[in-house]
Amino acid sequence: MRHYFTILNHETRMLLVNPGTYIAAVLFLAVMGFFFTGMLEGYGGAGQEQSPATIFFRFFFIPVFFMVPLLTMKCFAEERRLGTLETLLTTPVTTTEVVLAKFGSAYILYLALWASTGGFFYVLYRFAGDRFIDPGPLVGGYLFIAISGLLFVAIGVFASSLSRNVAVAAILSFTLLFGLIVGLNFLETMAVIDLEFMRPVKAAVGYAQVFEHLDDFSRGVVDTRQVIFYLSGTILTLIFSILGVEAKLLQG
16 A cells, blocks of 8 residues: 555545536535525524534435535546556556545545535524534534445445446446435335345345434434444445456456
8 A cells, every 4th residue: 555645645636626526516515505594594484493403414415416426427437438547557556556545535525525514504603603503413413424425435436437438427326325325215115125024124224224324423323333334335335446447457
């Protein structure tokens, strides 16, 4: 891993000069700002039982669906299309270093974009005081974003490793994220999963419920099983990404 930080620095700079990064940033802040404003209007009209932070983070999946694909779709798809990936891997670097560096750079920007939403709560604190700021849901929400983001970004990198077409990589990333976040939530409500022989599947689906994880983090409950789910899922997805890149190289 001697060249990891060199590649990480290069990939981060490449993302910073990529117009897609700024498109993702503008869309992200615009969408989350819209939700935050609407949430405050709701508080102005009537009292709410939940804190603003709890309601705000419930919309996390909407920017994830477009932000992660935009940040990761060019990781390997663009380099494979241009033929620069093969050139990069002929240098004294390993596929693992390249995959981890691309993942790391995208994850850093993912965190930076979410960290910028802290400005919303700062403005709220400045104008409304601390009566709307509940530290528990706020810290728990950002902790959930940081931990779950590992898996979300890894899925985006994996999708990019499977195709040389940027648009296909983005669509595949969106589909996988939608299936994980929304699809599993819908699957748990289906009657077929309550059948006796589907009990192991129901347990697995219940274990992977992202919205339930968010609720626990917002209440200040950090379940180690949930943390292991995201960490193990990230590691497994990155391993598949490494294997995917190497398989594509062997195919030419």
